Amino acid sequence: MTMKRWLQAGAASALALAGTALAAAPAEGEAEGGLPQLNTETYASQVFWLLLAFIVLYVLMSRVFLPPIGNIIEERRQRIADDFDKAAEFKRQAEEAEAAYKQALADARARASRIAQETRDQIDAEIKAMQAETDSKLEAEIAAAEARIAETSAKAAEAVREAARETTRAIVMALIDEQPSDDAIDAAIRAAGGAR
Structure with missing residues (x-):
């Protein structure tokens, strides 16, 4: 156009x-020639x-x-x-x-954070369970040890009492040449233990 x-x-x-x-043409009578x-x-x-x-x-x-x-x-x-x-x-x-990539990246980060938190929670739960199991085992072992200690202590006390009886019997026999009764020996040992 x-x-x-x-x-x-x-x-x-x-x-x-x-x-x-x-x-602009020249008049008729003018000279011919030129262009x-x-x-x-x-x-x-x-x-x-x-x-x-x-x-x-x-x-x-x-x-x-x-x-x-x-x-x-x-x-x-x-x-x-x-x-x-x-x-x-x-x-x-x-x-x-780009928007899809950013969204996928944000989703991946959120998912990774969630997985990390779940893993931390699971590990914490396992640690607590192991700690509770270890605590219960230790408490059971401590109770068993205390029971053994009490039993050993009772046996030792009985052995000490028996040794004290025998010693008392031997001393009385050596001093007065007479066999004391078990009740008299126990009463004398109790009286000596109360004096201490």
Whole structure:
């Protein structure tokens, strides 16, 4: 469209130029010679051939040469517009992919944090269970040891009492040459233990 207007403007300019040339032509009586283009006798034929050449060139340009160029320019404009559309689509896809990546990364971090917390909780529970089991075993062993100690202490006390009885019996026999009764020995040992 722009080229067509340009050609129309060119045709109008050529006609105006031809009219100006006719008006500026020398009068009939002036000397011949000089440039043949300025010969007033040939102005009509020059204008005719100018217009004919211009019309032929105009038709050739508007019908033969300019439409393919216009098509090429339109195709190129369309291709550039398509490329811009594709670039915008690729940008949108890249932004969506980036958003999906960030979301996946956040989900992975949350999942890793949750798994780490669950693992910590599980390890803490296992440690508490092992500690409780160890505490109960230690308490059982301590109770068994205390029972053994009490039993050993009772046996030792009984052995000490028996040794004290035998010693008391032997001392009494050595001093008064008489066998004391077990009740008298126990009473004497109790009296000696209470004095301490």
